Amino acid sequence: MTIATIDPDAEPVAARSQDDYFAIAEKNLPGGGLGGYALPDDLRYIIRRGEGSRVQATDGRWFIDYIGGAGANIIGHSHPAVVEAITERTAEGLHFFAILNDAALELSEKLVEHIPCAEKIVFTTTGSEATFFAMRIARAATGREKVLKFEGAYHGTHDYAAISLFPKAAANYPVGSVDTGGMPEAVKGTVLVAPYNDLDTVERIVAEAKDELAAIIVEPVQRIIFPEPGFLAGLREICDRHGIVLIFDEVVTGFRLGLGGGQGRFGVTPDLASFGKIVGGGGPLGCVAGKAELLDRCDPKRKGEPGYAFINGTLHGNPLASVAGLATIGVLEEEGFHDDLFAKSERLKTLLQEVLDRRGVPAICAGRDSFWQILFTPREPRNQIDILAGDSARMRKLDLGLIRRGISILPGTRRFVASVNTEEDFALTAEALDGACKALG
Ligand SMILES: Cc1ncc(COP(=O)(O)O)c(C=O)c1O
Structure with a gap:
């Protein structure tokens, strides 16, 4: 398994040539890619498989993989424990809907056990959905509309997250940059932006907007930036002072910084936290974890009440992703x-x-x-x-x-x-x- 981008001895491992696949990509996919990233033409490759720490392209070349499924693959590709769990479960049905399944319940038990803020959880399919629902629950609970996020933080793809994601210059805080077309004007005004690790600016913004602020959402580690001592605790204190919901976006840090994620690691417990990636073992699963009094707003028996927060999803609690998550967490629990x-x-x-x-x-x-x-x-x-x-x-x-x-x-x-x-x-x-x-x- 020699690694090299240009490996003259590599033998193709897929049905068609790499050029054929590029042609399909260019014809069918905008920009010839899967989403927000594009490699230069001469460095593109098409993945056929992942094994341990490496991925193999369709033309046979191997790469050492540090993309790691955007952080989901903390135990590498095709870990035997995950493969076994999924293989066994696949024969028993890939997907149901709305009716409880045993795998999702067992996973919920693990999540509540390990995540410090988790008195309860609600399942989602992705991390974007988890941050979107966490914000909705905060709004439903406080009756306020605005959310404060940090410049450069990534909370997914929905409108409330697509502000100051890739700023080109410092914002005129709290007004952030709008990073997508198609965003309703009404949404733009509801997302306030502050620089990470800067409690003074947060204090200033909160002083002005406190009566409208439903939540502060923060990545415990923002991309590659670690929190300075006291930053997360300072946010906790500000939120407590003003009745603002503190949301940790743990889609990446969850189970990566330890079984207790960023909140366990930095000793600050948020009111709500969003998860994805590792909790589904790389499968389509995320969750919002948090205080029961907040999550109980999603109780379907409360439909029609003013503070009810609607949550639903075809794949929520998907059994395959649940067993993949359980198997992954099992490995993480090893001494x-x-x-x-x-x-x-x-x-x-x-x-x-x-x-x-x-x-x-x-x-x-x-x-x-x-x-x-x-x-x-x-x-x-x-x-x-x-x-x-x-x-x-x-x-x-x-x-x-x-x-x-x-x-x-x-x-x-x-x-x-x-x-x-x-x-x-x-x-x-x-x-x-x-x-x-x-x-x-
Ligand atoms: C911190 C954080 N929040 C939310 C998301 C969105 O998760 P998803 O891509 O599963 O929607 C991501 C994805 O990378 C993330 O890193």
Whole structure:
């Protein structure tokens, strides 16, 4: 399994040639891609399979994968425990609707056990749905309309999340940038924006908008940016003072920073939290967890009441995703799982920083605890403005150089270490970085 983007010995492993698949993509998919990302033409590949820490393209080439299913694949691809769970369950029905199933109930038990804020949960299909519903529940509970989010934070694709996602400059807080067409004017005014790790600005905005603010939503780790000591606790205190619902978006941090996610890790318990990715073992499942008094607003028996929060979804509590989530959490519960993962992550970061330093590239390998990214900034960023101040053109060039050398990442985004990463993966990644640095000039 040699990795290389250009591997003359690679044998195709799919029915059609890569060029045939590109032609289909270009014909049928906008921009020839699956969503918000596009690689340059000469670096595109089509995945056929994932195995452990690696993915194989249809033309046979292998890549070391740090995209990790956007963070879902914390135990790598096709982990035997997950494969076994899904295989067994598949023969018993892929999907039902509305009627309870045993797998979803067993998963709910695990989620309530591990997530500190979870007195109850409601299932969703995706992380976007989870943040959307968390905001709706907060509005239903407070009778207020506005939500405060942080600049550069990603909460999914719905209208209330598509503000100040990829700002080009600091916002005129609390007015953020609108990152999609098609957003109703009425929505724009309901989303306020503040810089991450900046409690003073949050205080100022809240002082002006407190009577209209239903919620503050925050990623416990915003992309690659860790919270400064006291930041999350400060948000908790501000929310308590003004009767605002504190939502942690744990779609990425949930079960990744530990079984208790960001809230367990940083010792701050929100009122509500959104989850996705790991909780469904990479399958279509997310949830909103939180205080019973808030989640009970979703009780279908309350339909018609003013504070009722409508929640429904065809795939909610899907049994296949539930057994995949249960199997994944089972692996995470093994003694020392997270400590080992974090130690691996440190090892990779050290190796990569050594390469950058040796090559005299003015960049840092940022992040910790299974998050990493190479940034052309002088130090770990505190917020999105620090990231914007970095040399994004060189960062992109270096990232493309890594992809060219067999490392599967998305340019300009944070990457993940998985528990199945090996010392060989890290040595090959360091070698690829060395080549990419040399080519950077
Ligand atoms: C923090 C965070 N929230 C929400 C989402 C949206 O999740 P999904 O893509 O499952 O809708 C993501 C996806 O990457 C995320 O990282």
